[in-house]
Amino acid sequence: MFCDHAIDISHVMNRAIHIASLHISCGGKVQFRSRSICKLISSSSSSSQVSSNSASQVGHGPNNLQNKTGPVQIMLHRMTKNKLRPKKMASLESLNFDNLVLRSLPIDSVEEIQPRQVKGACFSKMKLSPVANPDTVAVSSSALRLLDLDEEQWQRAEFAEYFGGNKLLPGSQLAAHCYCGHQFGYFAGQLGDGAAMYLGEVVNKAGKRWEIQLKGSGLTPYSRQADGRKVLRSSIREFLCSEAMHHLGISTTRAGCCITSDTKVIRDVFYSGNPIREKATVILRIAPTFIRFGSFEIFKPLDPMSGRQGPSVGRKDILDKMLDYTIKTFYPKVYEDHPEDTGARNLAFYKEVMRLTAMLVAEWQCVGFCHGVLNTDNMSIAGATIDYGPFGFMDAYNPDHICNTSDDGGRYSYKKQPEICRWNLGKLAEAISMSLPEQEAKAELPLYDECYQRHYMEKMRKKLGLLRVAEDDDKALIESFLDTMDQTKADFTNCFRCLSQLLLPGTPGCDDAKEKILEYLVSQSCTAEELKKACKPQMDPREMQMMMMLMQVNPDLLSQLAGGHQRLLRELQKMEQAEELKDLTDAKKQETDRGKWSAWLDSYNARLTKEVTTDANFEEHNQERSKVMNANNPKFVLRNYIAQNAINAAEKGDYSEVQRVLKMLETPYSDTNDLESLAAKPSEDEGASTSTADEDSGATAGAGPSSASNQQQTSTAVKSCTGLSYDSKPPEWAANLQVT
Structure with missing residues (x-):
């Protein structure tokens, strides 16, 4: 427990006993049912020595992360609310928080929340930044169930307050993550969670750990010149695509909900000098971890090309802690196989990251997905798709397709994604070179090519139905x-x-x-x-x-x-x-x-x-x-025009199309999507600007030359709010959509 992560048990237990006694004296009731905890309390009650250095290092001293959420309150919360009901669904107030990363990695001692360089730390303390009248746009039931939350909880009025960033969840500790990154090939120095906030880690009744964070939650030390907010259109896109990728079977961060508000922020959508006021919107993101390649680049020395360096140059002690925490938590098999030899352990870890990354990008290529901004700070250390910005699923096939209109050089085009991910792995090797020799790590990069080609061909053979034998000419056929x-x-x-x-x-x-x-x-x-x-x-x-x-x-x-x-x-x-x-x-x-x-x-x-x-x-x-x-060729993907129709409706206050699209994306391989329960009538002015109806698009046939019965099914069950089938060839106006 805590003793494994540099926390003074005696100090914590003495405070726990004191607070528990006060609570009981006021009429409350605290029961310690765990014998091991009772034994710890008993054996620790006579000790009073405090390890102030370790407490401040992990952010658990008198100046804890949130005034009302210190280590004792968190421990009592877990013992009195969570551990008594391990097999039941949770309430919003009884989520089983266990914020391991904040006990494992150093936290910035400066509490001021303003843009600055954060040295010698992996996280910064945060506070809530409320929005006006938070309103739930949509929820993903399957994602929320990862946290043991059911429908009763997300229908509560408090739901939008908690996940809109207005109220603190009991047991939550607020922080923002420090990382760097290579952006479009150049080292950009410190970046960090400029618009995201760590809430904590929830261990569900199945024993699985999920980190949760709010994106669009306000200013952080890493916001630079921005305000830390996200708007409705970008939030809907990330919410829908996170869930779409999961249901396609591709490793990804999840999105639990999308919460908009009456708080307005100013945005110049196309950088054209025409700013508009848009609704501040927050999404709940869920993943095993949000650590990325760029997390390890905070130690990078001065870059001769950009003239920038990481904020924690030379801090091998922190790098070793990051590697130890990451491997032990997310690559336990690697840790078990190399309990003593850290060099061999780090190399095995690097090879696993390489393997997962190769498989991930192969999956992208096989569904026509373009990430758009494959910087090192947007590459998950756990091999998951992360940070959905100007992404896009291809409509008409084009190997040079660029989904991000601000990518003038085409660095992140569809066909270059495997190459770029390999390049990013090289940068990861450089980032951890104090603990694993760079050349030793980079010597393993040919394994990336082998893994990518093997997984890509396996997937493509299934997509073409080549199941009995593998022929040498299959690659040429594909x-x-x-x-x-x-x-x-x-x-x-x-x-x-x-x-x-x-x-x-x-x-x-x-x-x-x-x-x-x-x-x-x-x-x-x-x-x-x-x-x-x-x-x-x-x-x-x-x-x-x-x-x-x-x-x-x-x-x-x-x-x-x-x-x-x-x-x-x-x-x-x-x-x-x-x-x-x-x-x-x-x-x-x-x-x-x-x-x-x-x-x-x-x-x-x-x-x-x-x-x-x-x-x-x-x-x-x-x-x-x-x-x-x-089962390998989806009928439905989140095309840009589908997302845009949902955004157009939501910006008018109608969230039904977001919910319909989400339901459709939850069964992307199915021929029998039934969306009638979420039916929405097309508005009279639909298609006047960026959307269109069937007769305007000239493309109403679904995916495949179906029988008459299937044609009828498609026309009644999988149409959008505009009347256009979700599996249709896109309307002409879709080619005009720009995402930056």
């Missing part, structure tokens, strides 16, 4: 499928999903099924006008002229500005493509697309013949194949 999608600009999600309806060669009706798939794939390819629009140059002619001059006069300077050579090259390629496409018609485009898809289907069909055994039961094999493929 790449040719992606290449055909790229050439036709076809919808990534829907094209993968429809392949499960292709019957194995030799099955009665397989030729008809193949023809239907062909027509569907052509329908999911972009139109001539959509292609022309996608290839239209975005750069202002004057900016183009300036960059061309820089390329001739000072190419080194060009590489440092606004995306440099890569951005200029992309624009020049678009100009060439636009010229080639100016006379393209829809009829010609469809003819070309049909030829490309027909050729690929022929090669795919030839590969499927190897899936047929001599004693094949075609019905069983087709059913098995379809089941596996549909």
Whole structure:
């Protein structure tokens, strides 16, 4: 217990006895039912020595984290409220807090909450920063149940008060985490939780530990020039995507709820000089840990490129504590396998982080997910997707897709994500080099490539239904499928999903099924006008002229500005493509697309013949194949336009679309989503600005050439508030959405 984490037991127990006696004398009742605790109290009652250094180190001295939440109160809270009901669901007031990280890592002794450099500490103390009239937008029941909270609790009026940051949960201790990071390839120095606040760690009735934090909760020492707040649109996006990724089966932080308010903050959405007032909004984030690669970069010495350094340069003692805590808590098998040899332990830990990261990015690639800001401070040490900002699921497949419109150089494009995660692992190796030689760690990086390729191919074979045998040519078949999608600009999600309806060669009706798939794939390819629009140059002619001059006069300077050579090259390629496409018609485009898809289907069909055994039961094999493929190819993902429709409605005070989208995302692989219980009528002015109805989009077919019964089911069960099916090819206006 506490003795393992540098807390003076005698001091704590003496205070516990004193407070308990006062409580009882006032008519209260405290029962210590644990014999071990009774023995500790008994054996400690005569001791009075205080270890002030250790108490201040972990933030448990007289100046504790919150005036009314010291170590004694937390201990009594746990003994009297939590330990007596270990098998029951919790109430908001009886969450089983056990804030291990704050007992394990140093906390800043300065209590002032203002932007500053925080030296020699991993956390800073925080206070609540209330908002006006907190209001619950949506909750994730499955995420809240991780904390043992049920529907009765989230329907209480106090729920929004607690998770909007207005009231302190009993047992909670408030803190903000200090970390650094490489942003867009350059070391940015201290960053930290600029808009997030640690509430504590809840150990649920199953014995699992979950760290909870509020994002958008107000000013912290790491807020820099910002206000520490988040707004409704960005909060809804993170809330929905956190849950979407979990239900896709991809490791991620969770989101328990989204709470908005009447507090207003000023935001310039597109940095265009047109600020607006938006509602301050808070989300509850849940994860085993929010420690990230950047947490270990606080020890980084002066960076010659950026001229910045970490706030705790040279503090190997803190680095060793961080490694010990992280490995013991989140990689216990590694800790058990190397109880004495810290060098071997640290290397094994690094390799595990590498393995989990490789598997994570492989999962991203297989569902067309782009993170958008893969800085080292946005990389979880536990191999989870973390920090949802300008993310995006691809609509039309494009390996160079950039979901973050402020990423001018395309550093974090879809195809570069595996490479960038590897680069970030190299930076992690540098960050822990005082405890694990950098070259020794980096020598293991080829394992990342092997793990990524292995997991990616395993997943892709399932997505294409290649289940019986693994052929050397499978990689070429997968790449040719992606290449055909790229050439036709076809919808990534829907094209993968429809392949499960292709019957194995030799099955009665397989030729008809193949023809239907062909027509569907052509329908999911972009139109001539959509292609022309996608290839239209975005750069202002004057900016183009300036960059061309820089390329001739000072190419080194060009590489440092606004995306440099890569951005200029992309624009020049678009100009060439636009010229080639100016006379393209829809009829010609469809003819070309049909030829490309027909050729690929022929090669795919030839590969499927190897899936047929001599004693094949075609019905069983087709059913098995379809089941596996549909379990790996989602029908629904959080497309940007789906999130935007929910945001538009929520900003008008209607949260029903957020709730409908959440329910749809909870079963992304299902053909039978029933959203009728959350039905919402389209508003009369829907589609006037950023949303559209069926007749405006020209794309109403769901994912796959379904039967008549399934078509009817899609039209009645999986439509959004605008009337557009969630699994449809996106409406044209979706291409205009910008996320920064």
